[in-house]
Amino acid sequence: MDKDNKQEEYNPYEHRKVKKPSSDIRATANVIKASLGSGLLAGPLAFSNSGWGLGLVGTLLIGFICGHCIHILVKTSHGCCKLERKPLLSYAETCKAAFQNGPKPVRPYANVASVFAEFSLLFTYVGVCCIYTVLISDSIKQLIDKYVPSINLSIEMYCLITLIPLCLLSQIKYLKWLALFSILANLFLFLTYLICLYYIFGNEISLSDKRVVGDPARIPAFISTVIFAMEGIGVVMPVENAMKKPQHFLGCPSVLVVAMAVIVFFYSTLGVFGYLRYGDVLRGSITLNLPIEDWPAICAKVFIALSIFFTYPLQYFVVFDIIKKYTDNCIKDKYRTLIDIVSRSLGVCFCVGIGVALPLLEQIINIVGACFYSILGLIIPGVVETVFRWENLGKYNWILWKNILIVLFGLGSLISGCTVTILDIIKILNNKTE
Numbered sequence: 001m002d003k004d005n006k007q008e009e010y011n012p013y014e015h016r017k018v019k020k021p022s023s024d025i026r027a028t029a030n031v032i033k034a035s036l037g038s039g040l041l042a043g044p045l046a047f048s049n050s051g052w053g054l055g056l057v058g059t060l061l062i063g064f065i066c067g068h069c070i071h072i073l074v075k076t077s078h079g080c081c082k083l084e085r086k087p088l089l090s091y092a093e094t095c096k097a098a099f100q101n102g103p104k105p106v107r108p109y110a111n112v113a114s115v116f117a118e119f120s121l122l123f124t125y126v127g128v129c130c131i132y133t134v135l136i137s138d139s140i141k142q143l144i145d146k147y148v149p150s151i152n153l154s155i156e157m158y159c160l161i162t163l164i165p166l167c168l169l170s171q172i173k174y175l176k177w178l179a180l181f182s183i184l185a186n187l188f189l190f191l192t193y194l195i196c197l198y199y200i201f202g203n204e205i206s207l208s209d210k211r212v213v214g215d216p217a218r219i220p221a222f223i224s225t226v227i228f229a230m231e232g233i234g235v236v237m238p239v240e241n242a243m244k245k246p247q248h249f250l251g252c253p254s255v256l257v258v259a260m261a262v263i264v265f266f267y268s269t270l271g272v273f274g275y276l277r278y279g280d281v282l283r284g285s286i287t288l289n290l291p292i293e294d295w296p297a298i299c300a301k302v303f304i305a306l307s308i309f310f311t312y313p314l315q316y317f318v319v320f321d322i323i324k325k326y327t328d329n330c331i332k333d334k335y336r337t338l339i340d341i342v343s344r345s346l347g348v349c350f351c352v353g354i355g356v357a358l359p360l361l362e363q364i365i366n367i368v369g370a371c372f373y374s375i376l377g378l379i380i381p382g383v384v385e386t387v388f389r390w391e392n393l394g395k396y397n398w399i400l401w402k403n404i405l406i407v408l409f410g411l412g413s414l415i416s417g418c419t420v421t422i423l424d425i426i427k428i429l430n431n432k433t434e
Helices: 003-009 024-035 043-050 052-084 091-100 104-147 155-161 163-169 175-200 216-230 233-241 255-281 295-330 333-357 361-388 397-433
Strands: none
Touching: 024 175, 024 233, 024 255, 024 295, 043 052, 043 216, 043 255, 052 091, 052 216, 052 233, 052 255, 052 361, 052 397, 091 104, 091 233, 091 361, 104 155, 104 233, 104 295, 104 333, 104 361, 155 163, 155 333, 163 295, 163 333, 175 255, 175 295, 216 255, 216 361, 216 397, 233 295, 233 361, 295 333, 361 397
């Protein structure tokens, strides 16, 4: 029986049984929150690297590419489900199934593809959790330093203080419950966005001293930051797999289209206007540029800290999901609850520990975007779709060339972004030692 016939006779959606499924609204909230967090507030800094004209065009283009990569990953996963006769597949399982059902020469590499995807997921979302720890701590430190000057703690100490509440929040097990926190986080992020616009338009905005196209050497940093802000691909498969009506994830209108439209709109508007207002003095998050003595600015810093705090368990869900997969079979049922609580807490401790060791917000955002998200969100989806659809590429030759361009874009972003960011880190460390 050929591949097409196998796909036709099995509908994975009809066999999917999900404990506590999510509605379309909750799924949309989770996808938006998975992508739109600290990366949104780094938008103006990204535009200062690219210039406002190139930044606008680049944001729209990268948003389209990221959305398309999510689309082809979910579509490939659905096709693999039909062939494997399974109701759902995770990100790594999709990679494995695509290679197993691809051309004969690549089939022996199915397990390698799965392991590589899981390691990419793990490193990506550990990096995201580190960024969130630093961003929360940075916002708290600004407020404490201003209003309680007698307390003089380092950013590393604030990272450690956030450890206990993050450990408690990370105990949430189901995406349906996490969606409630995502909705709250989206609300706080939207309020922060409005406050930032209030300060941006509260003073004169000048185009005369702003660049339309930035320094070419800084464009890789722009691409890395935008990819970091746009990508939430590691959360996509868990969200789609947990939906009550997963067939609503793709299509038009759909969960993916609505979520990506919202993400691109917020990122491009805050990015361009933030840069036009503050120019090249921007910091890793635009909230760090707001005047600390004003109540709206204070609210913005509190709101963004709460938004990132409520988003943390959604990002950590990916990390723990991978850890759980490899440890579940080794745990006896009577110890399962205790081990689950302890291991979730230890994972958070590890992420916070890295945040303490490397509290360089802008550089961590760039390295995660350039290295990890380029692999996870661009290179792997392009390769996986090509492998899975190899037999039909004679009919759809444009798919091969399209995916080659996506993979080359991902590789270019990875190499150039990592190079620029590593040079920035070396420069910062050298300045600290002088």
